[in-house]
Amino acid sequence: MKHPIFASLLLLSATLLSALPLTLLSARADDTAEVSIKLFSFNPKVLEVPAGTTVVWTNGDAIEHSVTSGVPGKPGGVFDSGFFTEGETWSFKFTEPGEYPYFCRRHESMTGMVKVIAP
Numbered sequence: 001m002k003h004p005i006f007a008s009l010l011l012l013s014a015t016l017l018s019a020l021p022l023t024l025l026s027a028r029a030d031d032t033a034e035v036s037i038k039l040f041s042f043n044p045k046v047l048e049v050p051a052g053t054t055v056v057w058t059n060g061d062a063i064e065h066s067v068t069s070g071v072p073g074k075p076g077g078v079f080d081s082g083f084f085t086e087g088e089t090w091s092f093k094f095t096e097p098g099e100y101p102y103f104c105r106r107h108e109s110m111t112g113m114v115k116v117i118a119p
């Protein structure tokens, strides 16, 4: 005779394994986008996302950078990460469609843009 508890555990495991990866994948794909900072540049330089997306910047340089809205010499006041360093991340959720230029306060040749479109 088979053990009923073992059979139940098998069924439970199969259910969890089939449901879990799909949930994780869809949460990531829908809600976040990545920008890497490397060699004094933002990649991608222009990022287009639907409203509601959280953009995550990761600093890959061994030096501090900032992600500051606006253009060099004229901060926009929408967001400002402050300075963060190698291996650290900073994120911002964009809820309103529009174009959001940004730059690094310490290296003003570093500029980027987030274009937020209606979802």
Ligand SMILES: [Cu+2]
Binding pocket: 064, 065, 066, 104, 105, 106, 107, 110
């Ligand atoms: Cu910088």
